[in-house]
Amino acid sequence: MTSSASICRAFGMLLISSPSRWGGQPMNNVICLPMPLKVHDLVSTMEMMVQSQLRIRKKLRSRPRERSSQERDLIAQAKSLLMERNNMTESEAHRYMQKCSMDSGTNLVETAQMVISLIHV
Helix, strand or coil: CCCHHHHHHCCCEEEEECHHHHCCCCECCEEEEECCCCHHHHHHHHHHHHHHHHHHHHHHHHCCCCCCHHHHHHHHHHHHHHHHHHCCCHHHHHHHHHHHHHHHCCCHHHHHHHHHHHHCC
């Protein structure tokens, strides 16, 4: 879920108007192009705005998603079982699950579910 602040940063507006209509003053999140409009200015401004939006979206996607308490509990339970059964430390169990997750192409929660189901067989 995105916050309202990140939605505002991901939003841009292009105003095409004569400078006398908007007073010529800079505005937040608004890019102003004066009339009469030159096609080259419009195209390059739109390209700049699209690239800016792509950078913002990429940055938002790269943030790690916060796990729910149920997911955190599941991971902790799997680590606990590994620690008990294989005499691992907490960090060793976590690294083991991370490696299994990367090797199998699953996320950490799915790996924790697999560990729990395999140990309880």
